[in-house]
Amino acid sequence: MASSSSTSSSENSGPLLYPISHSVPLVPPPPPPSASSRSTPEGFILPTIPPIPDPLVVIRDSRGHRVLPDVSLMPLPVTDGRVTKLVESHPMVVPKCANCAEMGVDCTFSEAGIPCPPCAVLGIPNCDWTDPFWLMENLRRCRDLYLRDERDELVQSVKDNRLPASLFDREFERAERWFYSGAQGAITRFLLNSYATRDLALHGYRALAASSTDASTLLRFLALGVETHVHPVILQAVGARLQDLFSAMLS
Ligand SMILES: [Zn+2]
Ligand SMILES: [Zn+2]
Structure with missing residues (x-):
């Protein structure tokens, strides 16, 4: 029988942290036969599929973080x-x-x-x-x-x-x-x-931008990035590097 409970994460829709946690006891009692369970002529209950409740769901822990279930010991x-x-x-x-x-x-x-x-x-x-x-x-x-x-x-x-x-x-x-x-x-x-x-591209672009001192190259990257749907978080990281370079030039 499946058990339920924990393997955590945090808010919002992006890929997040899902640390595995086994703090919640495993193996809930088997669910009672649901209304859709049927008795067979042979005298046993035909199990409901999907089971009710279904253990294969994303749940939230006590802090509101998303958690993946533990379904097996x-x-x-x-x-x-x-x-x-x-x-x-x-x-x-x-x-x-x-x-x-x-x-x-x-x-x-x-x-x-x-x-x-x-x-x-x-x-x-x-x-x-x-x-x-x-x-x-x-x-x-x-x-x-x-x-x-x-x-x-x-x-x-x-x-x-x-x-x-x-x-x-x-x-x-x-x-x-x-x-x-x-x-x-x-x-x-x-x-x-x-x-x-997770965040490999962000860390990579950030490292590349940090290593560049050529503002024109970074500006070209930003223009190309907007055209090619590079995620705004990466464009912001490159933009921040540009700002640093301009500030250094002006000081
Ligand atoms: Zn995809
Ligand atoms: Zn895809």
């Missing part, structure tokens, strides 16, 4: 093949983040937590691929597909007398644990990817 390592499959899964045939769609440029999806190349090089902080809400939605989609298959398979096994009805719940919970152990690894890998790629 036995997470797979981030290098496990199942984890890789989850972070590399994408519902679109030709994935395109909202920023690239708006700019009309090609987009590339590598894996969850890593921004697409255009967003990365332009310093755009809110690429869909680094959005924890997008991650949760994608994990929910993968889980629901998997658990529906498992549920159907188990129901058929009971009907065919290959599985006692009394063992249905146990087997379904085993399938849930199997999925959530991979999902927890995917969440951790997402966080690591986010940490590793």
Whole structure:
């Protein structure tokens, strides 16, 4: 059974810090059968998919920071093949983040937590691929597909007398644990990817601007940057360097 609770961050819509925290107890009690759960003729409750409540959601901690859930006590390592499959899964045939769609440029999806190349090089902080809400939605989609298959398979096994009805719940919970152990690894890998790629462009441009003493080059960069959708935060960093150079010239 999935558990819920913590893995934190901060406000606003950009890619943020999501420190992993295990301070909140794991494993809530199983949810009661919901109105949409159905009893089968064989006498067991057909589990609701998606589960209610759903553990795969972005929540907020006591300080109002966004947190990613803990959904397994036995997470797979981030290098496990199942984890890789989850972070590399994408519902679109030709994935395109909202920023690239708006700019009309090609987009590339590598894996969850890593921004697409255009967003990365332009310093755009809110690429869909680094959005924890997008991650949760994608994990929910993968889980629901998997658990529906498992549920159907188990129901058929009971009907065919290959599985006692009394063992249905146990087997379904085993399938849930199997999925959530991979999902927890995917969440951790997402966080690591986010940490590793966050603000790379901003720091890079800031370092390059700081190393330049040529105001005309920086002015040309600003003009080009506005045309090519370089994020305003980077333009501000270059602008601040220009101001420093002009102040030094005038003093
Ligand atoms: Zn993109
Ligand atoms: Zn993007």
